Amino acid sequence: MPPYKVKADGHDQPLQGNPYYDTINIAVIDDHVITKTGKKDGKVTLDGRVTVSADGATKTEVQTQIGSTPFPMEITIKYARVSAGKPGSHAVSGGWQTTEVDVSNHAEDTTFKVSGGALSMIDRMGRSFTAKFDGTPAPYKGSDEFNGVSLKLIDARTIEESDLSDGKVVKISRWALSPDGQTIHAHFDDTHGHIQEQDGHRVK
Numbered sequence: 001m002p003p004y005k006v007k008a009d010g011h012d013q014p015l016q017g018n019p020y021y022d023t024i025n026i027a028v029i030d031d032h033v034i035t036k037t038g039k040k041d042g043k044v045t046l047d048g049r050v051t052v053s054a055d056g057a058t059k060t061e062v063q064t065q066i067g068s069t070p071f072p073m074e075i076t077i078k079y080a081r082v083s084a085g086k087p088g089s090h091a092v093s094g095g096w097q098t099t100e101v102d103v104s105n106h107a108e109d110t111t112f113k114v115s116g117g118a119l120s121m122i123d124r125m126g127r128s129f130t131a132k133f134d135g136t137p138a139p140y141k142g143s144d145e146f147n148g149v150s151l152k153l154i155d156a157r158t159i160e161e162s163d164l165s166d167g168k169v170v171k172i173s174r175w176a177l178s179p180d181g182q183t184i185h186a187h188f189d190d191t192h193g194h195i196q197e198q199d200g201h202r203v204k
Contacts, residue, residue, distance in 0.1 A: 008090075012039065020068065021045045032091045040067065052091040057081050059096055069125045076102045101198075109203060119151055119159065137164060146170065 006013035010027035021038030024046075028034050032054070038046030048063040059079040066072045078100040085093025110123040122128040131138035133153040140146040140163065148164030154174070163171040174187040181202065188196040 008034065012037075020065075028090065034090070034092055036063075043067070050092055056091050059092065071124075073103060073108075073125075076100075110200070133159075137167070140164070 002017045004015055004018070004024065006015070006024055006026060008026040008028055010025060012023040012025045015022055015024055018038075021040045023039045025037040025039075026034060027037075032052040034050045036046060036048035036050065037044060038048075043066075045067045046063060046065055048061055050059060050061045052059045057080065059081070061077045061079070063075045063077070064072050065075065077098060079096035080099050081094060082097050083095035085091075108123060108125065110121060113120045117134075118130055118132045120128070120130040125142070127140070127142040129138055129140045129149045131149050131151045133151050135150045135152055137148045137150045140149040143163075146163040146165055148167065150162045150164065152160040152162075154160055157177040157179075159175045161173040161175065162169045163173070170191060172189045172191065176185045176187075178184070183202070184200045186196075186198045186200065188198070
């Protein structure tokens with residue numbers, strides 16, 4: 001997300017270069033809480049509330065993202081402080097490091113099915129594919145980022161997924177199922193040095 005600098009006065013401020021909203025409204029609620037409202041073409045696309053802990057060491061942001069998925073997505077992001085703000089500044093000021101990200105309303109719940117040497121995937125955001133484990137490219141449907149996918153079976157509990165854009169690998173994911181089958185660990189690599197780790201839990 002491109003960085004920005006705007007007044008925290010509770011009014012819509014114009015933004016440049018942001019693909020999700022062209023105005024942002026930052027309002028100070030109290031010494032430890034602010035709200036963020038992003039709009040695109042006058043319609044709300046981001047509704048967020050940021051709360052800093054009483055000791056100033058942690059921060060929690062709850063966002064509702066609207067319009068980028070088939071239904072509103074609620075995301076909870078937790079941060080740890082890495083540097084203090086300027087003397088007299090709001091508690092949210094300073095440097096923060098992300099420690100946890102959770103899709104609170106299950107918007108990313110995903111169903112996998114293995115049959116006939118192939119894996120089928122479908123999620124609540126409308127994305128889906130069916131691909132064999134032999135690395136043969138297959139169509140990736142419903143995604144703005146990818147239009148193809150290929151799979152490799154690393155072992156009995158691990159799958160490597162390569163997401164493609166016009167035949168070029170743009171993301172590599174490894175899915176590893178726990179021995180009890182209740183948790184899946186995901187390792188995401190955007191091929192540009194950015195790595196993300198995430199755990200998912202069986203819901204049925």
